[in-house]
Amino acid sequence: MSVPIFHRRVLAENIARRTLSPKGLSGIFLSAPRRTGKSTLINEDIIPFLKKQGAEVIYVDLWSDRSRDPGDLISEAVREHLQRREGAILQWARRGGLDKVNVAGIQLDIAKVGIGSGKTIAKALSELSDATKAMIVLVIDEAQHAITTDAGSSSLFALKAARDQLNGSAHHGFRLIATGSNRDKLSLLVEGKDQAFLNAVLLDLELLGDDYLAWELGQCDGDVKPSLGVLSAAFTASGHKPESLRKALDDLAFRFDATSENVDAIFQSVFDKIIADAKQGFMRQVNGLPPLQAAVLTVMAITGPDFAPFRPHTVAKYVEACKRLTNTSVNIDDSAIQYALEALRAKALVWNSSRGVYAIEDSQHVTWLKEDFAEDAAPQETQHDAPPPRM
DSSP: OOOOOOOOHHHHHHHHHHHHSGGGTTOEEEEOOTTSSHHHHIIIIIHHHHHHTTOEEEEEETTSOTTSOHHHHHHHHHHHHHHHTHHHHHHHHHHTTOOOOBTTBTTOOGGGOOSSSSHHHHHHHHHHHHHHTSOEEEEEETGGGGGGSHHHHHHHHHHHHHHHHHTSTTSOOEEEEEEESOHHHHHHHHHSTTSTTTTOEEEEOOOOOHHHHHHHHHHOOSSOOOOHHHHHHHHHHTTSOHHHHHHHHHHHTTOTTOOTTTHHHHHHHHHHHHHHHHHHHHHHHHHTSOHHHHHHHHHHHHHGGGOOTTSHHHHHHHHHHHHHHHSSOOOOOHHHHHHHHHHHHHTTSEEEOTTSOEEESOHHHHHHHHHHHHHHHSOOOOOTTOOOOOO
16 A cells, blocks of 8 residues: 655645746756655655656655765666667657667667767767657755765756756757755755856755644544644644654554643653654764864864864864763864764765765754754853751
């Protein structure tokens, strides 16, 4: 049995229509925190609508395999789509009087489709556009990972070349939709003067709201359900993440002591425990890190977008944080900092671009690290002049 899906068709159609219009020529970049329904919106609503409009849609998720280079993932997505459309491309080529063609069409071998030069992918997508007489729409989920490697960055310039070529009068058009879980990271792809998609549209994706919460309540079994108000407050506190909400509702179904009078209070306690457990699990991971790695992660969280890992004032914060963790003074050099950053990246706690920009992967982790730092930095109560014990 398929899992019920909450559809956001109006939002999806608005995004899709803007993408296909001249306003989408430079690309549409959509930002929303991770696990807030972004990929569901893309796959269940936006892509189906684009296909209904006759677009040829290619989808790739750069988060799907963290062990692989983002450039390879983009290349593979294009190659696999061409293979699926092999029949249409061959028919188009033969109608043009060409008998000797490779699998992907005129002078093009699908097995050799790559991203490195820009010319190859532009040629491949041009063949697909001409064969299908359709606009090509490439959807890249978690696109910020493209600039974590040189090959990934090169892939974006290859796609820019394809965009410029396919949007000419000889073809049927090219559009890019790119999503990201962090606006600061995603903005690097559209605001840097040396970026392939400079000046592309960057939008904050509308988060799930009360209509979604009402839908979730409708999926619940039984007559005793929490109010929309308590759901909304909890959902906002969780960062609008359906996963936490669904788990709380599922757990509530096994609370047979719930009545119409106490269900809101019980739901809130269940939800609070889920969030507390998630935070505890993350902080347990942080507490298990070597002191410098924990210090770098904390300083990164409290500094935000202005984080400069090797600047003297940042290093001073590492020293202070390490001293708080170990009660001893430490000497920290650039190589130790670099090693800590690479270790955090390998543990999927930190993201970095190929240009040396670093950020914490999950915005929820930033919140928890800030809370932990504030609690740790708060002055401890001391008992001066305590009264003598009673006899």
